[in-house]
Amino acid sequence: GENVEQHPSTLSVQEGDSAVIKCTYSDSASNYFPWYKQELGKGPQLIIDIRSNVGEKKDQRIAVTLNKTAKHFSLHITETQPEDSAVYFCAAYYEKLTFGTGTRLTIIP
Amino acid sequence: DVKVTQSSRYLVKRTGEKVFLECVQDMDHENMFWYRQDPGLGLRLIYFSYDVKMKEKGDIPEGYSVSREKKERFSLILESASTNQTSMYLCASGGPRYYGYTFGSGTRLTVV
Numbered sequence: 001g002e003n004v005e006q007h008p009s010t011l012s013v014q015e016g017d018s019a020v021i022k023c024t025y026s027d028s029a030s031n032y033f034p035w036y037k038q039e040l041g042k043g044p045q046l047i048i049d050i051r052s053n054v055g056e057k058k059d060q061r062i063a064v065t066l067n068k069t070a071k072h073f074s075l076h077i078t079e080t081q082p083e084d085s086a087v088y089f090c091a092a093y094y095e096k097l098t099f100g101t102g103t104r105l106t107i108i109p
Numbered sequence: 110d111v112k113v114t115q116s117s118r119y120l121v122k123r124t125g126e127k128v129f130l131e132c133v134q135d136m137d138h139e140n141m142f143w144y145r146q147d148p149g150l151g152l153r154l155i156y157f158s159y160d161v162k163m164k165e166k167g168d169i170p171e172g173y174s175v176s177r178e179k180k181e182r183f184s185l186i187l188e189s190a191s192t193n194q195t196s197m198y199l200c201a202s203g204g205p206r207y208y209g210y211t212f213g214s215g216t217r218l219t220v221v
Contacts, residue, residue: 001168006151009149034209036209036212041214042214042215043113043199043201043212043213043214043215044152044199044212045212046209046210046211049209089151089152096142096154096157096167097142097154097210098154099144099151099152099153100151101149101150101151102151
């Protein structure tokens, strides 16, 4: 089955700087890659996603890149703000979603 | 917006009890899922269902069962709760395959 690895497990960034979270997947058949943000006391919420026929997607301060050859995908957050502090999960989809182990992002004011 | 509602935010149960976790979604989604979330392990799929009366085992089904009698409701059952089932349980629903799932707020279950 699919295996998704996510790094780093924790990340601290100065407010205003950029944050990058990286994931790798094992099953080349995976064709959809969403990212979720989980705030304290809440369920994960979809923030951005990318399909396998696209290399990059951007939504305001958030962008995701996909390298299908290397089976890598990454989340980039620019101009970080305190409200970006949360746990972020990547996932890969082929018939079902498989999640990474999460990254706790802390924005330092 | 799709809403996925889990009946309890916190539960404390005793070892050996039968536990029911309820999940209801209001957007007529075919697909529903139960995940377990543990620190350092991410979200692991317990069971899922693509239709009423249908269920499929996920990655960690041992010790659990599910019921889907109606499209909007998907229940997770712990037949005989054990302490290693202490965890956060998340229900999700989803439509067509390329759309991300919508999660409930979770149920934090403690088995003592």
